[in-house]
Amino acid sequence: MSETTGQVSRVIAIEEHAWTPELRAALLKFGGDETITTWSNQETTNRRLLDVGEERLARMDAMGVDFQVLSITAPGTQQLPPELAVPLARDANDFLADAVRRRPDRFAAFATLPTPAPEAAAEELRRCVSELKFVGAMLFPRTGPNYLDHSSFRPIFEVAAELNVPLYIHPGLPLQAVRDACYSGFSSATNLMLTTGGWGWHAEAGLAALRLTLAGTFDRHPGLQLILGHMGEMLISFADRADALTKTTNLERSVLDCITGNIYATPGGVFSHRMLRQNLDVLGPDRVMFAVDDPYKSTLGQQGKAAFGRGFCRDFIETAPISAEEKSKLAHLNAERLLRI
Known part of the structure; x- marks a missing residue:
């Protein structure tokens, strides 16, 4: 299909989550993350996280997504004791690898890494990329x-x-x-949403990327690329102001140069055309890729095909107030280039 009309021939979504029963059980046992309890108690969400087969494929078709990059959902194995994190991460990655082997036409994967054991995490990344052919890894801020x-x-x-x-x-x-000081004082539901999807989650991810920049990560590794979801986790919208930090550092490049040269962004479930336009303005059309945040946005996907014919993901891309070329880069070209898929 020609993409000059604004219709896109392929949609790749790159923040699409799963987990394993063993990891779910360990996260529930060690606690400390109410979202895990919430997702575990939601029968539909839990089932969808566990499934990397026919139900997921049907949901992708309904959303208008041709290809997913699978990843283990937050917080991965990062908050577990090292002796559990290492084997659970390996098992979870093997689970994703099996899904990719069965349907290489529909799936690729990001590794989950046992950061409580950093050397083991580095070796697991090497195994996942070199042996399992994963396209990168997903990390969490702390x-x-x-x-x-x-x-x-x-x-x-x-x-x-x-x-x-x-x-x-x-x-x-x-x-x-931080939660006690900044994200409390309201109803329990408001406190949790303020801590997570309403603000706190995104401030944490943007801060983690900014701290990596200030720590000289891109001086040591000029070609290293990071990806931020949710329209850039606040960092992209504040990039010009964050550049003021440059004069306090001895970085080889400015903070703004690092943001615009070493960071990509995705919607990650934030389906806002005006935020998309801002990401494109700051990063340029070669650094914005598509993501759904499946299965957490799956109810939209179930309704999407009936509502729009081609699925709500295609509708979001194809109705965006951007050029046909920018739509193609957002939908699939940038992901194909960066992830080599």
Whole structure:
């Protein structure tokens, strides 16, 4: 199909989640993340997270998504003890690899990494990319009290740079002390939403990427690429202001240059054309890719085909106030280039 009319021939979604029964059980046992309890208790969401087969494929078709990059949902194995995180991450990655082997025409995968054991995490990234042919990894902002810029995690970034694969930084919960100080004082439902999808999650992910920049990650690895979901996790919209940090550092490049040269963004479930336009304005059309945040946006997908004929994801892309070329890059070309899929 010609894409000059604004209709796109392929839609690739790259923030699409799953988990395993063993990981779910461990996360519930160790607690500390109410979202895990919520998702586990929602029968439909839990079932969809566990499924990487026919139900998921049918949901993709209804949404108008041709191809998913699978990833283990937040917080992965990052908040577990090292002795559990390492085998559970390996098992979860093998689970994703099996899904890709069965349907390479519909799936690729990001690795989940056991960051409580950083050296093991780096080796798991190497295994996943070199042996399982994963296209990168998904990380979450913190492991215990330490953000991703902590020196102990540098082996992970060294391997990613060596293998030339991107790292997707997904939101995670703020520290409890921050939650108590900044995200409390309302009803329990409002507190949780303020902590997560209403604000706190996204501030955490954007901060993690900014801290990596300030820590000289891109000086050490100029070609390393990060991906931020949810329209850039606040960092992209604040990039010009964040550049003021440059004069306080000894970075080889400005903060703004790092943001616009080493970071990609996706909608990640935020279906806002005006936020999309801002991402394109800041990053340029070559650095914005599509993502759904499946299965958390799946109810839209179930309604989408009836409402729009081609699925709500295609409708969002094809009705965006951007050029046909920009639509094609958003829908699939940028992901094909960066992830080599």
